[in-house]
Amino acid sequence: MTVGGQAWWLTPVTLALWEAKVGGTPEVRSSRPLLPLPQLRGTLYNTGRHVSFLPAPRPVVNVSGGPLLYSHRLSELRLLFGARDGAGSEHQINHQGFSAEVQLIHFNQELYGNFSAASRSPNGLAILSLFVNVAGSSNPFLSRLLNRDTITRISYKNDAYFLQDLSLELLFPESFGFITYQGSLSTPPCSETVTWILIDRALNITSLQMHSLRLLSQNPPSQIFQSLSGNGRPLQPLAHRALRGNRDPRHPERRCRGPNYRLHVDGAPHGR
Numbered sequence: 001m002t003v004g005g006q007a008w009w010l011t012p013v014t015l016a017l018w019e020a021k022v023g024g025t026p027e028v029r030s031s032r033p034l035l036p037l038p039q040l041r042g043t044l045y046n047t048g049r050h051v052s053f054l055p056a057p058r059p060v061v062n063v064s065g066g067p068l069l070y071s072h073r074l075s076e077l078r079l080l081f082g083a084r085d086g087a088g089s090e091h092q093i094n095h096q097g098f099s100a101e102v103q104l105i106h107f108n109q110e111l112y113g114n115f116s117a118a119s120r121s122p123n124g125l126a127i128l129s130l131f132v133n134v135a136g137s138s139n140p141f142l143s144r145l146l147n148r149d150t151i152t153r154i155s156y157k158n159d160a161y162f163l164q165d166l167s168l169e170l171l172f173p174e175s176f177g178f179i180t181y182q183g184s185l186s187t188p189p190c191s192e193t194v195t196w197i198l199i200d201r202a203l204n205i206t207s208l209q210m211h212s213l214r215l216l217s218q219n220p221p222s223q224i225f226q227s228l229s230g231n232g233r234p235l236q237p238l239a240h241r242a243l244r245g246n247r248d249p250r251h252p253e254r255r256c257r258g259p260n261y262r263l264h265v266d267g268a269p270h271g272r
Helices: 115-119 140-146 148-154 207-214
Strands: 040-046 051-055 060-065 072-081 100-108 125-134 160-166 178-183 194-199 203-205 263-268
Touching: 040 148, 060 100, 072 125, 072 207, 100 115, 115 125, 140 148, 140 160, 140 203, 140 207, 148 160, 148 207
Parallel strands: 125 194, 125 203
Antiparallel strands: 040 051, 040 160, 051 072, 060 072, 060 263, 072 100, 100 125, 178 194
16 A cells, blocks of 8 residues: 555564454464365475475465455465574564564465466455474474475575475464464565465474575575575564454463454365
């Protein structure tokens, strides 16, 4: 949204959980998809700015429910990370950063035919964001992306490597809540058409996996090495935007009842 030439719905932001509006009565939090999603295949890619996974056209993975009025189709998974632990995520929670951030980027497939059209249009995009800490264990989905045989295939800008048999449901925590706000893409053209949904339960990767990420270069091999880390967009002002969610910061164990507080992730092998 632009007022007087000034853009107001920019991303990323720092989210103060005590400012989030919640409603309803306590309920079990959102959970990992009950049915296995179709096995994903696609290309892991070093863009020179971040690590990107581009899923093949089939099978399709969709997200709906929660704050979303329409079904959105997965278009890309991005992984951003920092040069040091505890800093690298684009978003912050209560002014605290995380070592990395996974962004699942979806476009509104009910209103628009492709990502490009959706990104320029109202209710166009939805991005699920999961934070990542460095710990002694690792999320099983991220382990598939970050094992040595895989991550060394994308050491330099424009390197790509095809992967298959990825179980996306393993990326999600067993249970979680979320905070949502209206924002923008964090990369050009920074279109202000995004519903951001930030998952409140962080994932883990190991220190060795994080070290492997920091060895990726944002340049081709013919140029001097410069780490891919620390390429997130700087924080932007919240500018009085409302924060909503199914998490009550005064009672973190509580979630809210009803379809508006539940996210649904589903898949189809051949279409929507």
